[in-house]
Amino acid sequence: MSYDFVPPQAAGPVREPVVFFERAELNAILRLYGRMVAQGEWRDYAIDAGREAATFSVFRRTSEAPLYRIEKRPALARRQGAWAVIGQGGLILKRGHELDQALKVFDARRFRLVD
Numbered sequence: 001m002s003y004d005f006v007p008p009q010a011a012g013p014v015r016e017p018v019v020f021f022e023r024a025e026l027n028a029i030l031r032l033y034g035r036m037v038a039q040g041e042w043r044d045y046a047i048d049a050g051r052e053a054a055t056f057s058v059f060r061r062t063s064e065a066p067l068y069r070i071e072k073r074p075a076l077a078r079r080q081g082a083w084a085v086i087g088q089g090g091l092i093l094k095r096g097h098e099l100d101q102a103l104k105v106f107d108a109r110r111f112r113l114v115d
Contacts, residue, residue: 020049029056
């Protein structure tokens with residue numbers, strides 16, 4: 001009798017875990033994005049997933065630096081909160097343990113874009 005055994009190292013490259021948005025989180029972010037696009041404030045977005053954080057970047061124009069970044073960093077979940085909204089200059093505008101809490105910075109009555 002012969003058995004084929006492939007050691008785990010030979011099976012392929014080992015992938016490092018990647019942080020990404022869950023479906024409900026991405027839906028909440030995309031609802032906000034859709035609302036801001038309808039108001040004419042935002043025009044484009046980018047999503048990045050890495051070992052430490054998942055980032056949703058928002059742009060006024062594609063060729064510019066992002067206006068805002070919505071970051072999920074699970075390593076900070078027990079400290080300041082896993083969620084952060086970061087402005088164009090790198091200033092942290094809002095942190096929170098829940099996504100909805102961090103996205104409150106974009107509420108219509110609190111947020112107004114000034115040119």
